[in-house]
């Protein structure tokens with residue numbers, strides 16, 4: 177226990193303040209080497225007030241959103257991951273801007289544009305801003321404005337914010353659970369990030385290699401019993417399997433929606449209602465297919481003094497993610513869950529498009 181230490185606490189704090197500002201609709205400024213990018217978040221700002229005072233509006237959107245809007249061929253830069261800056265003239269209403277940012281509205285507002293793509297003045301700052309939107313659980317879309325915010329963020333601050341070394345164990349208690357009355361819960365905190373992670377150590381710890389499950393938070397599946405995914409049954413199967421083994425550890429990672437946050441996951445579900453699969457839905461929203469960072473899980477295992485694990489997963493990225501952070505994965509234990517009519521297509525998509533194996 178003690179205080180968490182990031183490599184750059186001031187930077188991490190600046191990023192935390194910027195994420196908070198974005199959620200409130202306040203401006204942020206990101207300095208990216210060649211200059212400063214001043215931004216307002218499309219999702220939370222008072223767009224009506226903003227639009228009525230402007231004759232033209234400049235927007236920063238993610239590259240994958242630009243791809244959906246068929247804008248990629250218009251931009252000069254070769255890097256496909258770079259956000260795209262567009263200028264809109266003759267703006268009539270805030271609705272036009274929201275429709276550019278939110279793909280859930282694409283069917284309602286199919287005609288958008290014409291837009292003019294502009295050269296990105298500050299590419300690194302633009303990329304950092306997209307990361308901040310993701311950390312804040314917001315749509316990755318910004319208005320580019322003139323005024324500099326009070327706090328100016330450096331691009332490295334965003335990396336400092338996500339620094340998993342800043343994690344510490346803050347609380348520890350017995351927690352008898354239905355699967356096993358011999359269980360202990362550990363609460364983890366990080367300095368910059370207000371997200372608390374949890375580890376549940378199931379059974380009596382001994383010298384054998386524990387069965388470990390990295391479980392990413394899924395409010396809909398874990399709590400509400402959603403049939404759209406396999407999270408709830410996987411969680412319970414994992415606890416049961418740990419109980420049958422000598423001992424096991426469940427790492428409950430607060431990475432809802434594969435790292436895009438609850439609201440964005442619900443937007444992804446709305447896109448799935450329109451016929452897109454889980455992969456395309458994330459990309460249409462402007463995010464990576466999977467934005468999770470498993471270095472946090474590795475750090476949690478390190479703090480629990482667990483260097484080697486038997487990992488319950490079908491996802492090879494979890495194995496690679498742990499191993500690249502120094503945790504040795506002795507074996508991968510597949511997690512087999514019976515499909516239902518509502519998650520069958522989701523499970524097939526994980527197998528066919530994101531390399532999940534059984």
Ligand SMILES: Nc1nc2c(ncn2[C@@H]2O[C@H](COP(=O)(O)OP(=O)(O)OP(=O)(O)O)[C@@H](O)[C@H]2O)c(=O)[nH]1
Nearest residue numbers: 391392393394405431432433434444454489490491
């Ligand atoms: N963005 C998004 N997230 C989803 C969707 N369905 C489930 N999730 C999230 O995906 C995560 C569940 O993934 P996990 O079960 O931890 O991992 P996995 O990649 O399926 O790998 P396994 O270890 O084999 O289960 C949770 O954070 C869910 O909230 C979806 O359609 N879109």
Ligand SMILES: [Zn+2]
Nearest residue numbers: 394397405407
């Ligand atoms: Zn789920």
